[in-house]
Amino acid sequence: MPIIETHRLRKVFRSVERQPGVGGALRSLFSRQYVDKVAVEDVNLTMETGELVGYIGPNGAGKSTTIKMLTGILVPTSGDIRVAGIVPYQKRKENARNIGVVFGQRSQLYWDLPLRESFELLRAIYAVPRPKYEANMAFFSEILDLDEFMTTPVRQLSLGQRMRGDFAAAMLHDPPIVYLDEPTIGLDVVAKEAIRTFIAKVNEERGTTVILTTHDLADVERLCNRIVLIDDGRIVYDGALERLRMEYGTHRTLVVTLADTCEDLSFPHTELVEQEANVVHLKFDRRKITAEHLLRLVTERCTISDVSIVEPEMEDIIRRIYLEGYRTQAPTPAS
């Protein structure tokens, strides 16, 4: 049985439409016009226990709205939603015991308290037995290096420290499901790595089901097998990360360093994207021309001193999908 299940999930926000200018602002005091904005439309999402899914999409695509409905703080406009057999907005408190949440932009730690006391408070809230609490803290401290700032008030923590604290806080009660909403936003490389290791470890060792939303595709590549792509409120892709790369990563770049000047750099199915002194970037469609064939054509015409092939970045693939839409390119995946 799937642990998370949504069926035709839809959320519409109603907001006041503002007229421009001072006159408009005054007018809106008396007569208001409402606009409905569809944030999430027809979202069908099914997750099995222990899955780690990357939920990605551009800003305003509906990621956070979906997560908020899964946590039970937003009521869907229509559609069904079940998390561990519970309808979240109907049984908010019961649902809360099953989930752990980390929002990169918010903290659930208590601002005025030292980190340790925040944890103690959470222990009381979730009624975590003392031995389990101690064991969890030991586990978290080891991966997240919490010890050095356990007694520091949360307001004085750096962003990286605070995030590490937030992760421990979200996992303290061993939730079977964890929602991570942009958890690596604004972090440096070291902190990001610590967080990624933590997510991977919790998912592997505890079988925690994880939904991860992020703009940093390195997170996704490192952690997720499956990604769900949402754009404009609709799911446009749901499947393996590899397949997306295969379908969209059709272009590679051949980087050649010329030993001598070379007159003509136009080759079939190839585009000259960049030329900097004697380093030339040639982007080619690997379905139409092989790297080996292209290289042969280049060496026939020019003398080269170095060569390398650049694989398509996941970033570029996603950017292409955002710009062009998924369906225009590849066949729609089944699911």
Place this chain on the structure above:
Amino acid sequence: MTAVRPYFEFAKVAFSREATYRFEVFTSIGSLLVRVYLFRMVWTALYFHNAGIRELTLAEAITYSTVALLMSLVMDIDQTRLLVSKLDDGSIAMDFMKPISVPLYFFSDGTGEVSFHALLIVPSLILALFIVHIQVPDPIVLCVFFLSFFLGYLVGLLMNFCLNCIAFWTLEIQAMQLIVTWITDLLGGEVIPLVFFPPLVQGFIYFLPFAAMYSTPVLIYVGVIGPDEYLRALLLQAVWIVVFGIGAVLMWRFGSRRVVVQGG
């Protein structure tokens, strides 16, 4: 037991949070003493020029003001204002994601905050006694006073909670709160004892919730409300608790459904 534990902890946290603002503690006691002294001067001057009234002697008027001011240490706190700021910055989302009753969380936080300020009453009272002399009624009256004080506190707590819930719809309630504060100041009897109002007006304002907050307990303290009127006065306070209690439940039920977390 485990069900009560978190709320007890919330109160404890709020208590120690208040205790960290030492400067505020000292200034609030300081300003209280200044006001006690000023009121003594004003009443003395008024009575000297025969502007006083029959129902209240000078000593009683000074006692009234001092007791009302001491009560304000507790009464003037908007215990649930946390709700408004959390709605404004959206951090209320994190509270809704916890297995707790969110309104009880706000009440616990407020209780912790108020408990700390209640402790301040003792040193303030001792210091105030150096400035003015106040009358102390007999133990039975004192007991009724404390009961009425507690009921008045609940009226204020629930009324403020209803006001704060308006923020679910408007996000901003500052102007409305100011208006209510002014009305409370005027009609609650904190500054001017309600017995100073014309008899016709008095009959009306005693029935308002504002009088139930300050005026009723203090008038019991100074003896203007006598033993034969205790029951009626306390019942009226209870009525307002029920009214605002029902209001609070309804406001919360409909308001919390509207939570739209800003941003993110």
